[in-house]
Amino acid sequence: MRIAAVADLHFGPESAGAYRSHFEDLADRADVLLLAGDLTRVGEPSEAQLVADEFRDVGVPVVAVLGNHDFHAGRPGAVADILERAGIRVLEGDTFTLDKDGKRLSVAGVKGFGGGFLGACGSEFGEPEMKAFVRHTHERADRLGEALASQEADVRVALMHYAPVPDTLQGERLEIYPFLGSYLLAEAVDEAGADLALHGHAHAGSERGTTPGGVPVRNVALPVIGRPYKVYCFGVDEGCDDDTLGTRESVSSSASAR
Amino acid sequence: MSEQTNAYTAAHVQEALARDGRVGELGIAVDIADGMIVVQGVVPTEERRAAIEEVISEMLPEHEIRNRIVVEPIHDGGEPEMIG
Numbered sequence: 336m337r338i339a340a341v342a343d344l345h346f347g348p349e350s351a352g353a354y355r356s357h358f359e360d361l362a363d364r365a366d367v368l369l370l371a372g373d374l375t376r377v378g379e380p381s382e383a384q385l386v387a388d389e390f391r392d393v394g395v396p397v398v399a400v401l402g403n404h405d406f407h408a409g410r411p412g413a414v415a416d417i418l419e420r421a422g423i424r425v426l427e428g429d430t431f432t433l434d435k436d437g438k439r440l441s442v443a444g445v446k447g448f449g450g451g452f453l454g455a456c457g458s459e460f461g462e463p464e465m466k467a468f469v470r471h472t473h474e475r476a477d478r479l480g481e482a483l484a485s486q487e488a489d490v491r492v493a494l495m496h497y498a499p500v501p502d503t504l505q506g507e508r509l510e511i512y513p514f515l516g517s518y519l520l521a522e523a524v525d526e527a528g529a530d531l532a533l534h535g536h537a538h539a540g541s542e543r544g545t546t547p548g549g550v551p552v553r554n555v556a557l558p559v560i561g562r563p564y565k566v567y568c569f570g571v572d573e574g575c576d577d578d579t580l581g582t583r584e585s586v587s588s589s590a591s592a593r
Numbered sequence: 594m595s596e597q598t599n600a601y602t603a604a605h606v607q608e609a610l611a612r613d614g615r616v617g618e619l620g621i622a623v624d625i626a627d628g629m630i631v632v633q634g635v636v637p638t639e640e641r642r643a644a645i646e647e648v649i650s651e652m653l654p655e656h657e658i659r660n661r662i663v664v665e666p667i668h669d670g671g672e673p674e675m676i677g
Contacts, residue, residue: 538620
């Protein structure tokens with residue numbers, strides 16, 4: 336199974352067509368394309384339409400979660416509807432399944448939210464606004480865990496916008512870590528089990544990390560990966576060892592609880 | 594403006610660059626000193642880079658702007674990584 340992923344495209348009016356040539360051969364390189372949020376500049380439906388037009392015919396299924404930018408205009412429902420009408424599956428606490436060559440891929444997706452990481456995180460305490468902030472993260476994490484646990488698959492991927500671990504935030508200012516992700520997302524991934532967790536949001540972060548339970552985490556924010564997408568492969572006989580695709584690195588996953 | 598005022602003004606500019614629909618960027622660094630505004634960061638397009646300057650000019654027309662924003666180039670290809 337070959338999983339292409341990218342986040343933080345931030346489509347505005349000037350972005351139309353900017354990525355099309357880069358995705359022409361995507362079907363030769365990947366079986367699915369995952370978009371880890373912040374597809375639009377400020378969440379205007381007109382921007383979502385540009386994203387829909389860009390990715391409607393890339394030759395593989397496209398699965399997305401929304402990010403904070405996609406909420407800014409207050410119309411995330413309209414953004415999701417436009418993408419769905421173009422055939423882009425938008426996940427929020429649910430799953431996408433792909434069967435290919437006798438293997439099943441399951442993708443569980445949520446936006447996620449912030450709150451911080453172990454030893455330096457917010458709590459549901461004090462003002463209603465603070466309680467609401469942390470409760471939102473709890474709810475997103477719970478939905479991610481339920482979605483992950485609901486599917487049996489050969490490869491299970493957790494797709495989110497916010498970061499589940501601080502590893503992939505290396506390069507960002509420490510002061511803003513609580514706005515970049517939450518350990519609750521990692522806890523959900525570790526409890527339900529997954530083979531890979533993908534996120535975006537942290538433009539100045541780094542690509543690779545691991546949950547405390549050992550699940551590989553990858554930050555696929557466009558400025559981090561420096562490419563229109565990154566491909567992650569499961570299974571050596573499925574096209575990942577094609578030299579034309581460039582270098583690869585072996586990372587073992589040991590935390591899948593099925 | 595005093596150093597203290599500059600710091601607050603820089604924070605307000607940063608907030609405006611996030612909220613303004615022409616820009617919508619949260620990761621732009623803003624420094625103000627001696628009537629000069631220096632902005633640094635990475636954006637996806639030239640238009641977004643120009644919009645940052647436009648928004649700041651409207652807010653602080655008397656300031657000189659040093660635009661050090663970099664447009665993220667889109668390279669070809671997606672290098673694969675074996676996970677399992």
